[in-house]
Amino acid sequence: MTNEIDGNALAAKSLAKFGIRHMFGVVGIPVTSLANRAVSLGIRFIAFHNEQSSGYAASAYGYLTGTPGVLLTVSGPGCVHGLAGLSNAMVNTWPMIMISGSCDQNDVGRGDFQELDQIEAVKPFSKLSIKATDITEIPNCVFQVLNCATSDRPGGCYLDLPSDVLHQRISEEEADNLLNRVEKMQTRSLPLEVEANKISEAAMLLRHAERPLIVFGKGAAYARAEHTLKKLIETTGIPFLPTPLGKGLLPDTHDLAATAARSLAIGNCDVALVVGARLNWLLHFGEPPKWSKDVKFILVDICVQEIQLRKPHLGLVGDAKHIVEILNKEIKDDPFCLGKSHPWVEAISKKAKDNVNKMEAQLLKDVVPFNFLTPMRIIRDAIAGLGSPAPIVVSEGANTMDVGRSVLIQTEPRTRLDAGTWGTMGVGLGYSIAAAVASPGRLVVAVEGDSGFGFSAIEVETLVRYQLPVVVIVFNNGGVYGGDRRSPEEIDGPHKNDPAPTSFVPNAGYHALIEAFGGKGYLVGTPEELKHALSETFSARKPAVINVIIHPYAGAESGRLQHKN
């Protein structure tokens, strides 16, 4: 008698065959067996409480590992909840796939259990949205979504697996034949050829610039361009500016770091080489008044449409690591270096030092009840004490993320995850879980506002269940932006005795939440208490929540984006 396998087993087999080692998701009808099959084939399945958080995890996993993060959801509502992660992957240009079960194809249009036209629902949020309409299509469909998620500009792809397809059966022999046929289709994509004259022009622009700047972002981090960028920066002596997620490709403490002199650097540079970072809101669209109107941009991006959209002085389409490598070769033939005494380098270095000193003077004050600065300094110093490998820092919240970005120091690549291009709040727990799973041996430190934490606080149970080395530090100022900041007119009306829309229960016991599941919780309000909690949790490397009580009126509404609220 020939052995048979069903669609669930074939989907799991296909994922394993094409290199998937981890999956994130929430099981239920009709995909529970798919998850179990995957586990039996050696794939680690991290089961969450909600698809939103597991989708965020899958998106960050794709960024950190370069292999698509896989999110598995049930049909209908599960798929809709998962869209949060899929859309986040698209906007951040991170590779991920979402696989959802869907209702029986024979019952479509009849109001079946959790029925939804999922292919249409996910289209605006994905690069590719396909359905396997028969079990024999599963291997090819799995291959297509995985391949598409990482090719060209990375992003999210969707695979729909109807319940009737998951229950169809074929012989194991036929399944293996299908898998082998698809495997043979795999081709290694060669790096895009970059026109040699464009590389010479880029080198020439940098060589003749009076005030050159190198900006790099999470596209460069994704491309693992840290070594080539370091070589370019150190041989030419050009100052550099990372975007928030580019931080760490070169250490924040590097002599040529312009991070603490950001306004001066972007406002005065005459040539800016921008590698794997979009000239979007985070970089002020590359326009005045933040940038000089005469700045010449050299953009390096894998996506030709991105270059067409921004219309830079010079566009180099291709992989960041590859392009910077050939730029290095070009410069090697006719090397140049600005040197420490170059007026531009000196100006940036002096401004950066002045700003760091001013900030340090603020940071060194022990303010109790806590503002944002005092606990952030204590966390910074505790992280620095860990040395290498540096922990992965996950950061979100308005003030918590803003202050964290300037105070916390990144020294190693891809060690920072935050709200990203979309300003997505609620990503913290999902990102932390992904970081711990993707980087065994590293500690993960999540520094979160209480509202960001609250989006998926129940996932602390997931931390405990899998015993992940994640320390979650909640900056608890009692609400979104903290405190009740309404004007008298805003407080009036029949519901004036309700709490403000920005308020949560003051002094909420978030630390008790993780204790309910057997994790370690700390409530802290003084520098000594915080130092003690960090010292214990950083050495224990076990799931913990440190609930840091912050003054409700510390910080500002909307953080540094007040003009947008």
Ligand code: ADP
């Ligand atoms: P940041 O938020 O750090 O400014 P963005 O997300 O705005 O970065 O930009 C990242 C850019 O990097 C995107 O435009 C994306 O197309 C690009 N990118 C992604 N992968 C690569 C790669 N391997 N090489 C070059 N560019 C890449």
